[in-house]
Amino acid sequence: MKKHNYSAGPCILPQEVFEKSAQAILNFNDSGLSLLEISHRSKDFVAVMEEARALVLELLDLKGKGYQAIFLGGGASLEFLMIPYNMMKVNGKAAYLDTGTWASAAIKEAKFLGETVVVASSKDQNYNNIPKGYTIPADADYFHCTSNNTIFGTQMKEFPETDLPIVCDMSSDIFSRKLDFSKFDIIYAGAQKNMGPAGATLIVIKEEILGKTGREIPSMLDYAKHIKAESMYNTPPVFSVYASLLTLKWLKNLGGIEAIEKINDAKAALLYTEIDRNPLFRGTAAVEDRSNMNVTFLLNDEAHTAKFDELWKAAGISGLPGHRSVGGYRASMYNALPLESVQVLVDVMKALETEIK
Numbered sequence: 299m300k301k302h303n304y305s306a307g308p309c310i311l312p313q314e315v316f317e318k319s320a321q322a323i324l325n326f327n328d329s330g331l332s333l334l335e336i337s338h339r340s341k342d343f344v345a346v347m348e349e350a351r352a353l354v355l356e357l358l359d360l361k362g363k364g365y366q367a368i369f370l371g372g373g374a375s376l377e378f379l380m381i382p383y384n385m386m387k388v389n390g391k392a393a394y395l396d397t398g399t400w401a402s403a404a405i406k407e408a409k410f411l412g413e414t415v416v417v418a419s420s421k422d423q424n425y426n427n428i429p430k431g432y433t434i435p436a437d438a439d440y441f442h443c444t445s446n447n448t449i450f451g452t453q454m455k456e457f458p459e460t461d462l463p464i465v466c467d468m469s470s471d472i473f474s475r476k477l478d479f480s481k482f483d484i485i486y487a488g489a490q491k492n493m494g495p496a497g498a499t500l501i502v503i504k505e506e507i508l509g510k511t512g513r514e515i516p517s518m519l520d521y522a523k524h525i526k527a528e529s530m531y532n533t534p535p536v537f538s539v540y541a542s543l544l545t546l547k548w549l550k551n552l553g554g555i556e557a558i559e560k561i562n563d564a565k566a567a568l569l570y571t572e573i574d575r576n577p578l579f580r581g582t583a584a585v586e587d588r589s590n591m592n593v594t595f596l597l598n599d600e601a602h603t604a605k606f607d608e609l610w611k612a613a614g615i616s617g618l619p620g621h622r623s624v625g626g627y628r629a630s631m632y633n634a635l636p637l638e639s640v641q642v643l644v645d646v647m648k649a650l651e652t653e654i655k
């Protein structure tokens with residue numbers, strides 16, 4: 299029986315994506331060949347790459363606005379280094395907002411290339427909120443932020459007004475909510491949450507911002523080279539790109555980001571309402587910054603841990619423990635997690651309350 303999968307990533311994908319991508323491994327496009335045994339430069343795979351790149355821009359409403367979408371290897375973590383390589387001028391400076399483990403990992407890599415200013419950090423509060431009211435130095439080459447903090451369960455609801463290029467790590471909430479994506483100059487995301495299997499990283503770039511650093515960039519780290527090669531500078535992660543295309547098509551058929559946002563809002567409202575109502579639980583993130591993707595919460599009395607764990611496991615729930623650095627629980631509710639799965643979790647929380655009374 300299919301579990302209710304709350305895994306933080308890799309995570310649940312639409313069932314039809316699992317089925318269609320499994321079929322493509324056996325016999326891709328009725329070619330008598332597996333997707334995994336054909337050249338990435340074959341007509342069939344080039345068509346996959348082209349369609350995936352175009353569909354990303356269409357779904358983000360960036361078509362015809364000077365943006366390029368590419369799929370690279372290396373995970374979002376490699377982008378932590380590629381961003382400063384492509385954006386920080388020689389003797390330049392970058393501005394970063396520190397909202398969690400991944401933001402601070404990005405800051406660490408930027409420091410390899412030059413002066414990296416942390417405009418604000420919520421580290422002292424165990425990253426339970428998004429800092430506000432900070433100043434971004436006007437002479438920085440770019441501003442970097444993380445839209446959703448996968449581990450701590452906070453999400454940026456607003457982005458600063460700045461004349462600087464904005465670079466955003468959207469690994470854990472891309473395609474989940476409507477934003478004016480044209481406010482961002484680079485958006486990047488590992489595939490393994492709302493898009494597909496691990497292996498590919500999506501980077502969406504406003505092309506005109508490249509080529510301004512005065513830096514020599516090693517080939518594999520150079521966005522311009524990857525764009526020029528139409529995301530085929532070297533062998534791309536073919537399976538991850540193909541399954542991502544299937545997920546993007548699923549999203550488009552559903553009505554795109556606008557439609558999924560309504561479902562995501564309903565899922566988040568259902569679970570947060572129960573966390574706030576049920577005296578046994580409390581949320582860990584500041585209420586105004588709560589993430590719709592990763593809901594972090596604790597039992598008020600740890601003595602109930604064994605009973606709660608027994609109940610959710612018996613209900614067919616998987617992947618609920620919090621990140622090893624935080625503890626407690628984390629319900630990751632990415633696009634493909636159905637509302638029914640959230641209802642199952644809420645019912646378990648209510649059942650715990652009944653058992654304890």
Ligand code: PMP
Nearest residue numbers: 373374375400448467469470488
């Ligand atoms: N950024 C965020 C927001 C993430 O959640 C993660 C992974 N969970 C990463 C970056 C790192 O991604 P990867 O493992 O693809 O390098």
